[in-house]
Amino acid sequence: MDKLVSVVIPTYGRAEMLTRALDSVKNQTYENIEIIVVNDNPENTENAKVVNRIVEQYGQLKKGITLIKNITNVGGAEARNIGLRATNGEYVSFLDDDDEILPKKIEEQVKYLDENRNCALVYCFAKTVFDDDNEDTVIYTKNHFEGNCLKELVLDGTIAATTQWLCRKSDVMEINGFENIPSKQDSTLIMDLLERGKMIGFVPEILSVYHVQQNNSISTSEKSKVGLEIYHQRCKRHYDLLSKKEIAATEYKFAEQFFLKYYKERKERKKYFKSMKKNRFCYSYYKRLYYFLFFFKHNRNK
Structure with a gap:
């Protein structure tokens, strides 16, 4: 059976x-x-x-x-x-x-x-x-x-x-x-x-x-920010598996996500934008930028 x-x-x-x-x-x-x-x-x-x-x-x-x-x-x-x-x-x-x-x-x-x-x-x-x-x-x-x-x-x-x-x-x-x-x-x-x-x-x-659906917009709630930070710290535990270039790529990815979540908070947004600029050449910058701009255009992300 x-x-x-x-x-x-x-x-x-x-x-x-x-x-x-x-x-x-x-x-x-x-x-x-x-x-x-x-x-x-x-x-x-x-x-x-x-x-x-x-x-x-x-x-x-x-x-x-x-x-x-x-x-x-x-x-x-x-x-x-x-x-x-x-x-x-x-x-x-x-x-x-x-x-x-x-x-x-x-x-x-x-x-x-x-x-x-x-x-x-x-x-x-x-x-x-x-x-x-x-x-x-x-x-x-x-x-x-x-x-x-x-x-x-x-x-x-x-x-x-x-x-x-x-x-x-x-x-x-x-x-x-x-x-x-x-x-x-x-x-x-x-x-x-x-x-x-x-x-x-x-x-x-x-x-x-x-x-x-339309109401599944990019979450900027405190819960989503806390959840992302917890996961960020979990990933950092395994940076010994990565090269310096790969660590920079990963940090860019997280900075990009935090940038969107803190978009309406000028101080935090500025901080994460600096991190994105710092690490962007070590990552597929334009591919990721296109991805997030796409979701901004639709104003939705589950």
Whole structure:
């Protein structure tokens, strides 16, 4: 019998999008699936009630849906951990409530993990769709990092978002799941695995869809700033793996992100702009500049 796969879907504030995520799980070619929906909307709120109704309407889907109702909002990391602890599958997939997975995602990733037993996590390629963009803009994410690619993670800053993953539950539980930090939770979990000597792999197919809405603008909240600084410090622990040029490239990348987050604060913005100028010739300056100007143009970044 095929291994049981658990799909964890935390949901908060976007109840109307949950149906699309559930439909994408329903349409998987892989049969043996359970779904854990973690309703992170405070009880008695309208979003909480809508989520409850949606799950009730689905009834028995594949192996059924388990609905966990949080009394208060605990945030993305802890909501995923609550779902993770409730799973019964050997493999676990995480799906954001506004995203979707394509029909063969779980089938292809189960096959990969079955064939690569030393691998803790496998990711797939993804496409990003701007739902409210009349120009139908799409961005494709196709990283090719595998093995114990800790150096590559530090250099690139990210490998794959949670919706792209399939994980061995035992390995994720070994590191106690997601660290409860404001942002960069996905990259931090991958770093935790790699620091333990775990391996990751990828399936070179676009199997997940990352949706972006108008209100997903570049976050300048204090939480996002704190999360980025925590991740920055984590990356610095591994600068011994990098050359001087690579360290400069990484520092440029972080300065660029901080520059955008502090854009409305003149003193901080000036500080990070100086850092960008200092390190830009050691990095693919124009490529990164184009990336961030693109998102500024659309005024959105999830």
